[in-house]
Amino acid sequence: xxxxxxxxxxxxxxxxxxxxxxxxxxxxxxxxxxxxxxxxxxxxxxxxxxxxxxxxxxxxxxxxxxxxxxxxxxxxxxxxxxxxxxxxxxxxxxxxxxxxxxxxxxxxxxxxxxxxxxxxxxxxxxxxxxxxxxxxxxxxxxxxxxxxxxxxxxxxxxxxxxxxxxxxxxxxxxxxxxxxxxxxxxxxxxxxxxxxxxxxxxxxxxxxxxxxxxxxxxxxxxxxxxxxxxx
Amino acid sequence: xxxxxxxxxxxxxxxxxxxxxxxxxxxxxxxxxxxxxxxxxxxxxxxxxxxxxxxxxxxxxxxxxxxxxxxxxxxxxxxxxxxxxxxxxxxxxxxxxxxxxxxxxxxxxxxxxxxxxxxxxxxxxxxxxxxxxxxxxxxxxxxxxxxxxxxxxxxxxxxxxxxxxxxxxxxxxxxxxxxxxxxxxxxxxxxxxxxxxxxxxxxxxxxxxxxxxxxxxxxxxxxxxxxxxxxxxxxxxxxxxxxxxxxxxxxxxxxxxxxxxxxxxxxxxxxxxxxxxxxxxxxxxxxxxxxxxxxxxxxxxxxxxxxxxxxxxxxxxxxxxxxxxxxxxxxxxxxxxxxxxxxxxxxxxxxxxxxxxxxxxxxxxxxxxxxxxxxxxxxxxxxxxxxxxxxxxxxxxxxxxxxxxxxxxxxxxxxxxxxxxxxxxxxxxxxxxxxxxxxxxxxxxxxxxxxxxxxxxxxxxxxxxxxxxxxxxxxxxxxxxxxxxxxxxxxxxxxx
Numbered sequence: 001x002x003x004x005x006x007x008x009x010x011x012x013x014x015x016x017x018x019x020x021x022x023x024x025x026x027x028x029x030x031x032x033x034x035x036x037x038x039x040x041x042x043x044x045x046x047x048x049x050x051x052x053x054x055x056x057x058x059x060x061x062x063x064x065x066x067x068x069x070x071x072x073x074x075x076x077x078x079x080x081x082x083x084x085x086x087x088x089x090x091x092x093x094x095x096x097x098x099x100x101x102x103x104x105x106x107x108x109x110x111x112x113x114x115x116x117x118x119x120x121x122x123x124x125x126x127x128x129x130x131x132x133x134x135x136x137x138x139x140x141x142x143x144x145x146x147x148x149x150x151x152x153x154x155x156x157x158x159x160x161x162x163x164x165x166x167x168x169x170x171x172x173x174x175x176x177x178x179x180x181x182x183x184x185x186x187x188x189x190x191x192x193x194x195x196x197x198x199x200x201x202x203x204x205x206x207x208x209x210x211x212x213x214x215x216x217x218x219x220x221x222x223x224x225x226x227x228x229x230x231x
Numbered sequence: 232x233x234x235x236x237x238x239x240x241x242x243x244x245x246x247x248x249x250x251x252x253x254x255x256x257x258x259x260x261x262x263x264x265x266x267x268x269x270x271x272x273x274x275x276x277x278x279x280x281x282x283x284x285x286x287x288x289x290x291x292x293x294x295x296x297x298x299x300x301x302x303x304x305x306x307x308x309x310x311x312x313x314x315x316x317x318x319x320x321x322x323x324x325x326x327x328x329x330x331x332x333x334x335x336x337x338x339x340x341x342x343x344x345x346x347x348x349x350x351x352x353x354x355x356x357x358x359x360x361x362x363x364x365x366x367x368x369x370x371x372x373x374x375x376x377x378x379x380x381x382x383x384x385x386x387x388x389x390x391x392x393x394x395x396x397x398x399x400x401x402x403x404x405x406x407x408x409x410x411x412x413x414x415x416x417x418x419x420x421x422x423x424x425x426x427x428x429x430x431x432x433x434x435x436x437x438x439x440x441x442x443x444x445x446x447x448x449x450x451x452x453x454x455x456x457x458x459x460x461x462x463x464x465x466x467x468x469x470x471x472x473x474x475x476x477x478x479x480x481x482x483x484x485x486x487x488x489x490x491x492x493x494x495x496x497x498x499x500x501x502x503x504x505x506x507x508x509x510x511x512x513x514x515x516x517x518x519x520x521x522x523x524x525x526x527x528x529x530x531x532x533x534x535x536x537x538x539x540x541x542x543x544x545x546x547x548x549x550x551x552x553x554x555x556x557x558x559x560x561x562x563x564x565x566x567x568x569x570x571x572x573x574x575x576x577x578x579x580x581x582x583x584x585x586x587x588x589x590x591x592x593x594x595x596x597x598x599x600x601x602x603x604x605x606x607x608x609x610x611x612x613x614x615x616x617x618x619x620x621x622x623x624x625x626x627x628x629x630x631x632x633x634x635x636x637x638x639x640x641x642x643x644x645x646x647x648x649x650x651x652x653x654x655x656x657x658x659x660x661x662x663x664x665x666x667x668x669x670x671x672x673x674x675x676x677x678x679x680x681x682x683x684x685x686x687x688x689x690x691x692x693x694x695x696x697x698x699x700x701x702x703x704x705x706x707x708x709x710x711x712x713x714x715x716x717x718x719x720x721x722x723x724x725x726x727x
Binding site for chain 1: 474475476477478479480481482483485486489510514541542544545548549552553556562563564565566601
């Protein structure tokens with residue numbers, strides 16, 4: 001995947017480039033907003049990592065410009081500005097995701113992978129967490145059985161309904177981040193599904209029955225989460 | 232006391248006092264003048280009586296009794312004999328007979344007190360000396376009559392003065408009110424101004440003193456505004472300047488660890504861990520210092536709006552969940568969707584500091600409970616008439632808590648519980664509760680620390696006054712119903 005990195009700080013740009021290249025991305029770096037717009041005039045990039053504090057043109061304006069051209073290029077915003085206000089603004093302007101400096105590289109990579117899968121440019125459409133694998137393209141869920149030998153584990157497909165699959169996909173794509181009931185509901189709405197008031201609870205109940213214990217965790221009063229195995 | 236009241240009251244008081252002193256002086260002077268006038272009148276009357284008596288035959292000793300009622304009374308004596316008298320006099324001499332030519336005196340007869348004059352013709356007295364038939368005229372006028380007359384005259388002179396005082400008072404009031412109008416306009420313009428409003432006063436005053444004040448005030452406001460802007464930009468600039476290098480550091484640490492991993496280094500985390508911890512700590516301190524500077528009352532008051540508390544709490548817990556999961560702690564949120572008037576950014580900061588503290592000072596597998604409570608008629612003693620509702624946010628944990636004697640110190644800048652003995656493995660810089668207290672104060676709330684009876688650790692209760700207008704789209708009381716059902720589904724979920 002080819003990423004355009006728009007960042008005026010040379011040190012940060014170099015470090016990011018190094019990290020991203022190590023992860024197998026192709027990175028082009030520009031340090032000015034105008035240069036970014038010129039570079040994007042030719043559709044050669046798959047996504048943009050955009051710093052908001054640019055010396056010549058505000059990052060939000062760059063984003064606005066990109067969206068004004070009906071370009072649905074995924075954009076992740078990086079900013080040192082204060083969290084909520086810029087976040088809301090950035091997302092209003094059509095950013096796909098948002099990271100406040102200083103951020104963890106792991107976090108940025110996780111978000112890049114979500115976008116990668118969405119674009120279908122990922123080498124694998126498989127998200128694997130713990131013993132559960134989810135194929136975002138084939139709409140299938142696999143469960144690795146513990147009893148099998150490590151070299152040749154038993155892989156069983158678990159059947160879920162379309163809606164259940166969607167709920168699981170939301171949770172697995174956002175592993176490590178709590179998804180509130182409202183957030184999951186709004187995702188279901190996005191896919192044009194009718195959502196009953198307790199639909200999410202029913203789906204989660206069904207998912208939990210067929211997945212390993214404590215795979216989907218409930219944070220009472222807040223929402224649901226699937227944790228990264230390393231944590 | 233307002234300038235207007237002071238001026239009106241003192242001026243009217245002084246005016247009244249001086250007028251009354253003048254009136255009393257005038258009364259006294261007029262009275263003595265009137266007395267003289269009456270005496271003169273009596274003397275003149277006596278002369279007339281004498282003249283009349285001499286014109287008519289005096290040798291015939293006739294008795295003249297005047298029957299008409301007059302305010303005067305008189306007696307004419309020839310020696311020991313009453314020659315003539317007015318009807319209102321007795322037949323005895325109304326005044327003892329003196330030898331002196333003229334004599335004034337006060338006498339009683341006919342049931343009244345009279346002022347009388349005793350008058351003898353000196354020439355005649357000499358001519359008939361020894362014969363004992365000198366002519367004596369006594370004229371009297373009732374005192375009451377005299378007094379009433381004098382009073383009438385004086386009153387006629389004083390009454391306009393009293394009316395003048397009333398009129399003058401009204402005039403003074405009007406003139407002072409009119410004169411102080413520009414000042415009054417300035418005061419009300421300033422009173423209407425919010426503390427964070429630095430726009431110049433738009434006030435047209437034509438008097439030179441006040442227009443100078445307005446100009447100076449406007450200049451001051453402009454300078455304040457500039458300083459305020461500068462301060463805000465400084466914070467934002469500082470954030471940018473410090474956060475970007477920190478990001479560079481963080482990513483380079485990540486790159487380094489990857490590099491070490493690839494080179495097959497044994498236990499690279501031993502080398503990397505201290506670095507990551509220090510970088511995180513630095514980031515935390517920078518964040519907190521900036522937060523403390525950024526939460527100034529002007530800005531917070533400016534951006535107050537109704538905040539959905541439950542959504543906010545969910546977001547805060549969501550942000551902190553990795554830390555909570557890392558320590559395998561259980562966190563529960565028991566809340567209803569309440570609307571709270573406040574600044575979202577600073578409330579987010581406050582809650583995140585409180586919950587993060589609970590996370591930090593609660594051991595592995597501990598428990599954290601976050602709940603909200605709507606208190607319809609707050610037991611707020613300050614204004615029990617208003618009965619403002621209150622919203623409580625309660626955060627409890629199963630940690631070691633804070634000793635009671637330290638409750639007051641924890642809000643101090645850079646103070647950490649236990650002082651130097653503070654567990655340095657816990658990330659922090661002693662600014663968290665300072666920021667929390669600051670934000671609570673700006674929102675006019677209250678923060679209470681106690682020991683949690685439920686979990687045994689610290690219990691933090693933050694109370695805010697529910698200061699929303701009725702005309703807002705969401706009403707807290709209406710929001711209560713769907714919550715209970717959510718609770719139920721949640722419980723059911725737990726049992727699965």
